[in-house]
Amino acid sequence: MIRLGVLGVGDLTEKMIRGLHRSGSDTTFLLSPRSRARAESLAQDIGCELMRDNQAVADAADVILVGVRPAQLGELAQEIVLKPGVPLISVVSGVPVSDLQRMFGAREYTRAMLSLASEINRSTVAVYPASSAAAQLLAVLGNPVLLATEREFELATVGACMNGWFYFLLHDLQQWFVQKGFAPDDARQLVLSSVEDCVAYARYKSPSGMGEIGSSIATPGTYTAQGLDVLDKLGGNAAWKAACEHVFDQLNAKNV
Ligand SMILES: NC(=O)c1ccc[n+]([C@@H]2O[C@H](COP(=O)([O-])OP(=O)(O)OC[C@H]3O[C@@H](n4cnc5c(N)ncnc54)[C@H](OP(=O)(O)O)[C@@H]3O)[C@@H](O)[C@H]2O)c1
Structure with missing residues (x-):
């Protein structure tokens, strides 16, 4: 005990x-x-x-x-x-x-x-x-x-922040569906199920890279590829990286 x-x-x-x-x-x-x-x-x-x-x-x-x-x-x-x-x-x-x-x-x-x-x-x-x-x-x-190492631990702390950011992303995606007329519970279910599906398949396909799976879905001309272009143009993924860098810099400043 x-x-x-x-x-x-x-x-x-x-x-x-x-x-x-x-x-x-x-x-x-x-x-x-x-x-x-x-x-x-x-x-x-x-x-x-x-x-x-x-x-x-x-x-x-x-x-x-x-x-x-x-x-x-x-x-x-x-x-x-x-x-x-x-x-x-x-x-x-x-x-x-x-x-x-x-x-x-x-x-x-x-x-x-x-x-x-x-x-x-x-x-x-x-x-x-x-x-x-x-x-x-x-x-x-x-x-x-x-x-x-403590440096790796700070990287994991960035991971903990990502965990928090995911909730906001999921919320925004749910809200988009709701604004288009979906019932909130259905929108919630659709978003959560989609993420669960992605995580489960990425684990199943391990050690394949997640980018590799994504690329096999977003082939040229698909709707997924079109949406990905919009995300790239608006800096969607770049913004996530910038947020990670910001937090990591702050954490490292404490370790010097
Ligand atoms: N929440 C998360 O998801 C999360 C995730 C990863 C890491 N963390 C870390 O976990 C820590 C706590 O976060 P939290 O979100 O749980 O914050 P929180 O809800 O504010 O919890 C901190 C608690 O500590 C109490 N406290 C402050 N000074 C104290 C003292 N001298 N003696 C006894 N109790 C005292 C606070 O009371 P008062 O309200 O009266 O000040 C409050 O109840 C933070 O350092 C954060 O970095 C949190």
């Missing part, structure tokens, strides 16, 4: 806790009381322990999970003293291990990047370093991607 102390019971860590519980993982959750309503609902739903304060979490936990926003990390570090040797897992984007060490002292650190699909054990679970013992605990939340 692992006693996982959660400092920062927010949107992401709530989903992680629910996913860990759902997987049958042998974990007890000790929650910071700061986000009281969320922590109380978790305590009620899955029997987490709501602790008196952050220090009580730090004192009782075998492993600490930190899920505050980057700008809130300094304040949290000032507030608590962690027991020597207790490992810390951080899901805080853009904060390298060197900064965590400066704030929380020498101990084993794991950086993890997940998505809200942790709740249903279908998240990408990017973990640095690859040798981290925490990787085993987190693996039940979805598809583990173990990363040997």
